[in-house]
Amino acid sequence: MKLLLHTCCAPCSVYCIKALRKEGIEPTLFWYNPNIHPYSEYKARRDCLKEYAKQQEVELILEDAYGLDEFCKSVAGCLATRCEDYCYPLRFRKAFEYAKANGYDTITTTLLYSIYQKHDKIAEIMQKMAKEYGITFLYRDFREGWREGQDEARAAGLYMQKYCGCVFSEEESGLGREMAKQLKKKGISPTNANVRKIIEERKIDNLIYPDSLK
Numbered sequence: 001m002k003l004l005l006h007t008c009c010a011p012c013s014v015y016c017i018k019a020l021r022k023e024g025i026e027p028t029l030f031w032y033n034p035n036i037h038p039y040s041e042y043k044a045r046r047d048c049l050k051e052y053a054k055q056q057e058v059e060l061i062l063e064d065a066y067g068l069d070e071f072c073k074s075v076a077g078c079l080a081t082r083c084e085d086y087c088y089p090l091r092f093r094k095a096f097e098y099a100k101a102n103g104y105d106t107i108t109t110t111l112l113y114s115i116y117q118k119h120d121k122i123a124e125i126m127q128k129m130a131k132e133y134g135i136t137f138l139y140r141d142f143r144e145g146w147r148e149g150q151d152e153a154r155a156a157g158l159y160m161q162k163y164c165g166c167v168f169s170e171e172e173s174g175l176g177r178e179m180a181k182q183l184k185k186k187g188i189s190p191t192n193a194n195v196r197k198i199i200e201e202r203k204i205d206n207l208i209y210p211d212s213l214k
Helices: 010-022 039-056 068-075 079-101 119-133 142-155 167-185 192-201
Strands: 003-006 028-031 060-062 106-109
Touching: 003 010, 003 079, 010 039, 010 142, 028 039, 028 079, 039 060, 068 079, 068 167, 079 106, 079 119, 106 119
Parallel strands: 003 028, 003 106, 028 060
Antiparallel strands: none
């Protein structure tokens, strides 16, 4: 098996690399994430991954592209579905194109590790592209190692980002943290499920309700 692992960042790659190596699979990391903004964030994640790849002695392919203008123009009309309609397909297609052109027979992504991503949509899109390009999609539910990977990433001193990547997710993350603070003051546990339910029902007075978090 010659596996290309589309990689969003170093922390998310920790458990994925470890799990794949336990199966006897040596991945090649592939970086293509023009969704990450601003440039300071893009650079921090990219450079952290470069250093981590060296430490782990794993090959890393860099498709270096920072695309704020193009990304914002492309998702302006589909903010609610930007991930599955544009962001995932954009990044995965580049990975499939590279895999096809360079003799990789199998592909997967570290996005299957995150408990915050749209896991089923990611798997669906990857499977469709795998059929299109004639490449095997290696599905793994890396989420089972979420806590283990996060703990190892922190222990290794890796740069730990606070939002998915684009400017819109940064806004949502900031609003979510502010709302969590408000809920804690009211003695309410700010779990993801709680926050979503409260936003939908609008039952708490004097609380900021961020519509973009729906």
